[in-house]
Amino acid sequence: MRMPTTPNHLDQTLLALADPTRRAILQRLSAGETRVTELAQPFAMSLNAVSKHIRVLERAKLVHRRREGREHLLSFTPKPMDDVARWMDAQRANWSARLQALDDLLQEEDRAAASAPADKKGRTR
Amino acid sequence: MRMPTTPNHLDQTLLALADPTRRAILQRLSAGETRVTELAQPFAMSLNAVSKHIRVLERAKLVHRRREGREHLLSFTPKPMDDVARWMDAQRANWSARLQALDDLLQEEDRAAASAPADKKGRTR
DNA sequence: GCATCGTTCAACCTCTGGGTTGAATATCAA
DNA sequence: TTGATATTCAACCCAGAGGTTGAACGATGC
Secondary structure, rough: OOOOOOOOOOOHHHHHHHHHHHHHHHHHHOOEEEEHHHOOOOOOOHHHHHHHHHHHHHOOOEEEEEEEEEEEEEEEEOOOHHHHHHHHHHHHHHHHHHHHHHHEEEEEEHHHHHHHOOOOOOOOO | OOOOOOHHHHHOOOHHOOOHHHHHHHHHHHHOOHHHHHHHHOOOOOOOHHHHHHHHHHHHOOOOEEOOOOOOEEEEEOHHHHHHHHHHHHHHHHHHHHHHHHHHHHHHHHHHHHHHHOOOOOOOO
16 A cells, blocks of 8 residues: 655665765765766766756755856765664664673573583583 | 666665665564564564565675574674675765865965965955 | 856656565474 | 465566656856
């Protein structure tokens, strides 16, 4: 039925980043403000296609557009990437916490086994 | 013409992460190995849909599957996320390096202006 | 005014993503 | 064997992504 679930910030940021053209654009922009045409120049695709990519990046708030006469100057905005970084850090913290807990548990068992050496079914490790 | 450009690792990882269901799956998995059905249980969608999400995560090598009888046990694999983190760090380093350079330049100009106070056209800031 | 430049809008195409349902496959339990 | 359980495969639907081309539109420069 395809509910109209509004995609959240992480969705849009990650989606925007999941394309090599758009990552290249960001890379270029992190070196400084750039016009649309200039930005499109190195790519083997129409200007229109690049324009669309830029809109995706804007939607994700990864780039900001400043109009100056007929030129549109794009610049990189790092904040959404910070949010992604935070999510990933939390995720990895979770993960390593669990590994640590597992490790603690194993050491606990080892100690228990050592103090009761009659136990036959030893864990292989 | 739709060239068959094979998507690289970053593409697949970021694409896999750009969906709330899949992020939730990873979150669950970072707490430990889980069966497919158990994993699907909290979601308001068919088991099949979740199965597809899992395949996307596998393609991105974010989860690993271990068969045990008829059960498939999924576990989280953090490496691809490390790669993403590295890319983002590089990106942000780039960005702040440029800001720093800009800042240095401005201070340089300020010093020049101070040592030649006759200059009329002062930068407004 | 008029041509040109920088950019987007609109329409279209094809491929993929996320979802469905129904059937197939493999394992377990009796 | 037979039936239940865990999971995928296959076919389909619809919306959206990524690309194209052609036209429109607002600044700029004679």
